[in-house]
Amino acid sequence: MTVLRPLFVEILAREQPLSVGQAAELACRAVGARPPAVITWWMDERQMSVAAIQKNSDDKNETISYLRWTPRMDQDGRTLTCRAAHVKLEHTTIETSVTLNLHYVPIVTLQLGSKMNPNDIEEGDDVYFECMVLSNPPAYKVVWEHNGQIMTHNQRAGVIAGSANLALQGVNRSQAGKYACTASNVEGDGKSLPVNLQVIYKPVCLATSVAIVGAAINEPTKVTCEVDAFPPPKNFQWTLNNSMGTSEIEPDKFILNGVGRSVLFYTPASEKDYGSLACRATNLAGQQVEPCRYSLLPAVRPDPLNNCSTVNLTDDSAEIRCVAGYDGGLQTWYFVEVWESKNLVANVSTALPAWILRGLGSGKSLKLVFYASNARGRSETVVMRINTLTRLALHTEANSGKAVSVDASWALGVIAGIAGTLVAIVVIALLARRRHHPPMQYEAPMQTVKAYKGAIQSTNHSPVQPDDKNPDVVPLGKDFNNGRDLERPPEPPPYGAVISPPVGSSRSSNSLHHHDMRPVTPHTPITPASDAHSIGTLAEDRRSVTSGTFSRRREVVTTRTPLLANARESCV
Template sequence: MVTLIKYQGTTPGSPPSVQALVGKTVALPCDLTPSTPNDSVVLVVWYKDEHTPIYSYDVRGPYITRPKHWRGENLEARALFQRITNPSSLNMDNVSEADEGEYRCRIDYLKSPTKNLRVRLDVIVPPNKPKIYDVNGTEVGDHAGPYEEGGDMKLQCVVSGGKPTPTIRWWREDKLIQTSTTTRNRDLTNRLANQLIVRGLKRTDQHVKFTCEASNHNYSLPVRSSTSIDIYFRPLDVEILSSNQPFSADRKYEIPCQTFGSRPPANITWSILEMRRELRPPKYNITENIAEDRNSTSSLLTFIPSKEDNGRTLVCRASNLNVKNGVIETSLQLNVYYIPRIQLLLGSSLNPDDIEEGDDVYFECQVDANPSAYKVVWKHNGIALQKNQLRGIIMSNENLALQAVTRSQAGNYSCVGSNVEGDGDSNIIHLKIMFKPICRTHQKRVYGIARHEESRILCEVESYPPPDRFSWSFNNSAEVMEVPQERYNSTIHHFTSILTYTPVTELDYGTVMCWGNNLAGRQQEPCIFHIIAAGKPDPLYNCSIVNRTNDSLEVECTEGFDGGQPQYFLLEVYERKSGVLQANVSAKFPLFIVSGLDPGKELKMAVYAANAKGRSEPVLLEGFTLKVAEKQTVLSLGTRDQIEIAPVLGVLVGIVTAVLLVTVVILLALKIRRSRRNACRALRPRFLPVKDKVTLPLRSESEDLFEKDDKNPDVVPSNKDSDYQLGSAAQTPGLNNSALSVSGNPADFGRNVAGSPPASAATSPSAPLQNVTPLAEAYMARNRNFTPSATNNEVVYAELQLARPNSLDPIKNGGQHFASGQQYATLRKGDDSTIYTQIDHGRRPPPPPVPNSRTSPIVSPVTAAISTSKQGLYHREVVTVRTPLMGCQQESCV
């Protein structure tokens, strides 16, 4: 490639010049036109700097057909003279800066004179690639910065080399920027610099490409260096993405906050303005997320507000610390709903330790709630109070007034406030009202103590303030005396006083009384305790079998007097035929559950009450367990084959038909027998004569046993071969703890009384009635008007078993006792042995005696009037003796 040649000189008369770029090809012109027509060139020689040949072109002699080219050492093979161009030229390749200078072309012709032509070669050297430096003198690469948004950017472009002197220019993308004048570097004279300043950087300047360009000739390509700038931006906005709905205290919420426009992505922090501290894990769970385009950042705060957070300011702050003023924040006013917080206060003018009955008391309920409580409920001992001005109860949402308080109004007071979040309870104020001691309920009032036995009598009172002193007194039928203080010990903290008491004689049994004293005064009504001689407990009564299965049964009774000592209960179960013990159960309460029994067994049972003094007389029962064969029969019917069902059904239908016919016949017979029995009852005498006296222990009852016995008849038993249940006389409520049974020994239960021979042996009128069972005894008790046949002279013996008395109060009757011929009974004190009464069925009842101080009518089938005298008082007790049913013959209507 040949560079552009300029044939003009720099000054008039100077040779023309040719410019060539370093490393390119240049053509130095040499016009070969001769001055004489038809002449030819024979030799061309090139000189540099006038005298030094560098190239020759020779066509003389043998070279006329093939010209000879000669080159100097500097040109070597990079120069070539060519005549095909017009004008001819010396072409040089890879021009260097050393090739610059003045060249002379000498032309020798065949005829014409020699001609010399001069030309100047100017070599153009392009500048080196520019380098871009920041204000710190550090060369930047493809990216400059980062710079702050709104700040200034200063870049300097430095260019070295270049001939002629290059020109430096800055470009923004494709747009030329007007810059300051190019200056030469002071330290290096061959370096030129040009500074670019951009003030107030904007977001639009981010990643803009700035180019430094250096050039020194229009025909040479300029050299360039480019860089793009990096700018840090402040966050544009931050927002808490939450509605204005209120929060509920102690509930978990997730609150999001988002910011955008920051570069690099902003950091989000949370804080409570009033607390002046940042919310950080692990107490607060914060999750941060940066968008893929890195233009936005979001943060999720897991927050559990409390009551104390109400009204506080939650702040979300987005910050970019790489730029000045790179912090922006937003806030949210917390509206936290919470359950009412309530403080209950007693009236400021009241002394809680000096409130007496009749004083006025008031309370104040301070409610702290958001939202406000829509109602306040006042409570006394956990029960809501109702406004009642007549009773002196005046209340409002915040105040409660009690006028003229009484002892019953003492206790715990509280108030409850309610809003949409729930109910809030206040603290409890215990209102103490001073009152004199009173006896605490449910104390043990009767103590059974044996002679020379030490006992501790506990007296418990209620009062406020606690009693500071107790006093005791003793009262019997002979005297009333104060108990010395060394005989009892008072425990003020527990409101109790304990009297240690040991009876020695009969006069030591009676009543002790206890008084408490406190600041309010002395107890008005003393606590009264009865001290009686300890003994065995009374037998149980109202015993019955409440449930039974094929291997278990339940027995339930009602307990009697405990004899003054703690009692427990026993149940013994025997097989009826063999008398073998099947079960022995003890219980704290008179309810027994017996399991593990054999099915289909007839049983007899004895129930006792026991304490430290011994056990009571037994209450005897009879029962049985269910059979399982019937169930198996029914189940087996369902397992037979289909072929066997039809015969079985035929047999069952026949059996059922036969049973129905028998049932109809039995019902007709029972109806006829009932009509005859009613006729027999109409002819029976009203009273049964007593042939001999009966001996019974002393009883004192204030109730009319005749009326109770009439109102509580025993259950009519079934036939003698069936299973049945029978309670003794102690089970009859009308007897009130009296026990009547066939035998005191359970092993003899159901046997003949007093060892009498079988019934078939009773042939004489004087022979006693034999085989008296409890079933017959109960049946006799039901049929009160029963009278044996006039021709029957049998004497019947009934065994009586009576419990101890539980009261010493006499039954007064104007000093009278009863005795009527052979119908009487005498008292034998302290005799607990088995006694018998002889009943003469052959005697007719005498006419009713006239009541006087010695006699009294008998109004039950068999009665015993008991008379005794103690200290001038008469005592009596009526005992009903029940005898078995003897039969009713159709002929005699008995």
């Protein structure tokens, strides 16, 4: 049996790149070994424990080993080796190697600028972040996020976003929060862990308006001051400003209650102890610039309610709203009493001047009494009367609404029917008019037609040549149909012609007389009427004939004399 060592070995190329975390298969081929070679896989001089499938060709001349494994991130850039050896021959091992180029999702790390102290960033400072991306293939996009919202480049607002850096110019308190960056390549998206940006700023009062506090002489009053700041303030200062000047309140009269909150316990001893209270807090960034202000006034009973009105009224309930007056500087409750005659139906109190009264009954006439109350007493009362709806009225209103709807629908139907009828009548009238008024036809008296035919026949039998006959008529076209039924009026020619009746025919008022016509032109001498015959042609392509009477139009007369046989003259 012949023993041959392997001639060469190669790792077959792949169409797709190897990706971290995705199962892959590589093939290694050895050729020329007899008996078939044994193929093993090595990673940086260490044999891989992954089992490989080895197949031999039919002629035992070629061996292929298939490696199936899942690449890890730490294997990127390492050397993968395929070795082919012969079990019966020593020193016959040959090998081939490749450097692994693994693709993977971007690995992203975000951090503040290396020269920045994350615990000492105040309002107005410039802040920048660094986004470090490890990616194969390289990332084609980097997106920045603030508190989960995507940020865009806006240089006017001081936000400069790049692929590797984010700069915030003149940072303010609203830009504090969590920042992250996301890088993308063909393998996917990699997002960094969030980095929290803390912006140090001075305390700011949460209340935007001056609060009114009512206090009675020799009665303790509690005033609460709340501010927003980072870090939270630990020191507060209270002052009282009145006609006597500005004085600072002793620290033992107020306490720190919670984060950013101070409570003042104040007891006015006389009228001089009223005025304007101010609260200022101080933190690491400094003292509060604009203090929280309170107007300290003598506590009194509240003012009466006003502008009470019914928002919604049914057969059993009512919704009422009023406008509150001055509450006297104390906690105030608002009351409504419902009376039917002398019976108290309901008594309801709320923290706001708005009530929904139920179970009032149908068709009742009720009196409502409104007032406000605090620790100093009750306000004056306000009275309003209402009448709940009856169920019959509700049913009638519903039916009337339905009837209005039905009547509106019926009226629309009637209008549509009338309009359709009018359109149909107009169309029928137009069709009838066209049928009873056919287009105008051209007719001529029978005697005129016969005379015209006789003139044509006498002309055709005359021995005189056409130029010597001296006709005074415009000859008709060759397509004139002589065999047409004489009883049927001819179609109107472009120029209608009428010939003077022959000698001996009767002349009536319906006949045209041309023997007295003498056309005068610069080139034609005046000839007697007996020397020329005249014809008249219609200038507007038609002459209407009705009942033997010709309606006269403008006429064109053409004459030809023996002296000027070839010259034709026309006059209008």
